[in-house]
Amino acid sequence: MARSIEPYDPDHDGILEIEEVHPNFVEVYFVPPEHRLVEAGLDPKKANSYRTKLLDINGQHNFLTIYPISTFGNRPDFLKPKYGRIERITLDDPNIIFGFDMAVPPTPAEVRDVLENLPSTFTKDYAYGLGLAKPYRFIINAVEALSDCTEIVITGKHATGPAPDGHGIFYIATQNFEQARLELNKIDRHTDSARRAVKWTAAHNILAERLGVPMLDPKAGRHPYRKLFTTVAEGKQDLSEEDQNAVIGALTRHAADIADHQPEKLAKLRGDIELVTLEALIIRYERMLGENQVEACWQEFFNENPFILNMAFGYPVIKVRNQASVGGRKLSGDGEKITDFLVKNSLTNNTAIFEIKTPQTSMLNRTPFRDGVYTPAAELSGSINQALDQKYQFQKQIAQIKDNTRLYDIESYAVHCCLVIGRTPEGDDQKKSFELFRRNSKDVEIVTFDELLEKLKQLSAFLRAAEEQTS
Template sequence: MEHVEPNSEAIHRETDKKTEWQYFDENSNPVHLSKVVHKDKPLIYIYPFGYSRERGVTKKKVHTVELRGWEKIKNIPTSLRSGSTVKLTVGKLKLLMNFIYQSFPEVEKVIVDKNGSSRFSAKTITFNFQDLERVLKAISKETRTYETRKKTAIANELAKVTQKVSPRTTKLSKGALSHHLSFYSDDVSLSEADVDAVLSLISLTPSLNVSVTENFIQTKDKINVAYLDDVIKKFKELMRVKNDNEKNWQSFFESHGWILANIFPFQVVLKGREAYVGGKTIENKEGRVVDFLYQNGFKDNYALLEIKTHNKTLIRKKPYRAPDTFSAHEDLSGAISQCLDQKSTFLTDMGQKYKALDPKVILVVGQKSNLDENQASCFELLRSNQKNVDIVTFDELLEKIKGLKDVLQT
């Protein structure tokens, strides 16, 4: 046998049926059978290993790679080899094998079959080559996407601390969004910011590129339904609170202003939260503040909206006259008086400065579902005879939101 370069791979034995390759150590001694190429059939065996002078030969976890359908090393696709070497520990193949090691801890052999089927067992993994190529291409795509996002994130964070680095943006190519969402389960919880981002993305798309089909409209409806689910969930959580949580309700309605806006039979624009409506004394005290102040779409009138809590009592439990006549509870009568005072003060102090003919006043308070049949009847009579204050209960608002969701779902 001719002299072999130390620490190299070379042909050790050749017959009519196969060629065997060995790895030669620093003394040019053969120490490991590294691969076998058959001549009588398209079959190649690779035997992965490691070698160092101190430890000698170390076998890899997968000690056999069988390549079916290729006659020569040079014919093996470059996705599986580098030059004349087949390695499972480089690039995307390494990422794949790391996953396989975790999922199949007993694996010892990997087969790549040019024409056969993919099969997975505890100790042997068989890939159809086309299946393997698809997996490797997917890994490459995700790796490129990750690298782009990583560089963009680094640049954007650095741009916040120095003007010498410019922020970057990444182009969202066709199919990228659906591909990204395919990684997530159907159990999705969307925040209002998530919904705004998706709708903003749709609005940025040129109209020529969007087919306004039934499917597109249904997609927008699904987004809105997911958002409404989140709103309903938060609404119910606030309804379960036992203490006085008026400030929490005000914050909730400020975040979801459309809920209150839908109470009005006409278009309104929010002019202010906790708005001053007049009434201060000469000592600059006792000013009236309404929770929400709205202006109508024609800007020739205003509307005052006062928020109490769902825990406020609407009707007294004890009948005013037995058995079925009930009077308003002081929670309700006091709130009505407050609303009337705010309206009167607003007209007196602000009516000349701002166009305000006869401001509409709405009071959100209590829960009608807490009333029995006779109490509910008395409440409806009282409410319908209140010409200056419209009374809406919290559970009625919740039903309005649920009704909107039902419309979108159908």
């Protein structure tokens, strides 16, 4: 016989129904709300036909089983298991089932108490789908990477590992589960602390520089994790030897546990570091755009972060050399042609030439040539001819360059030229004139500094959304 459990808000959260299977054993089901069914393109009048199991509460054998499902109608896995392979999480250790006194709660309020009194490792609001809370999702990922099991049992009765009978159960000993929880919490604390320190310092330095006040370095802290996060958040590529040894030592001490229980943690840590580094890089890029930096500063910036140049193309490139000689030397010894960056397609070895100017470079003449038509500024057209001359010299002397440099894996089939210069013009007529000009520049691809910044921001937003989607 089914009886409804009064929800917090049935219209918003959906309805829970509880069925008694036999004395002291009940099953709890979720009936989705109308707005979730509408989002999923399902008939809200047939809500009861979409009810899905959420819980087994067994007082006789002292266990509670959670069925983690997706409860959001706008997701393709609506009402399906929200993890990749794990379909059930069972708690059979009374020490971690707070509020569960080995008897099925007789009232709806006491059923909710069971959920509310679960450890903080778990999601407690059924409207958001039960299971492990977002910061601990990596435990699920680790189990799925280490086994083909479909159920996790957190227990005080078995050692950690797959059940020997092959029934698809992965046991996690209570002490190992607690160890994983504490370690993940520790990483989150150090990450948050480092992020706050770097953001505070970045905001302070932007204002301090304009006031002529000395700028600060973020406080790295003592813990090697904190130092690591702070360093990458600043956009630095290298740690001091002392810090490298400290980080390696800390990770080495946990190597066995990571390898045995949570290999996905390292992958997640790397992803977090890369994302924080990218966000710090965007802050640095924006700060440089607001300053009158010379060409050399921008060349150094791209030399430190060559992946930004990759985004100017639709194919994979790797840097061959910065400040590369492409020929053109006269008998007197002068006139050497130097390109800012020589890169190549990592699959075909075809080369490309990058010429880096500054965001302050004029793009169009201020006075229109005709009504609504603007011509390219001398700095823009001159930079294009400079890149074309470098291409000409490089193609003419490619054989000698290969011999002199012993770089034999570069080719000049169709040398691509890319010019990073100026900012996107303001005004509709100026934008139109600029696009008409550069789209007809078939031999030199023109990219503005603010366009590269926008690509970085889009990449950051994409990675952040992907992280949230998988968390």
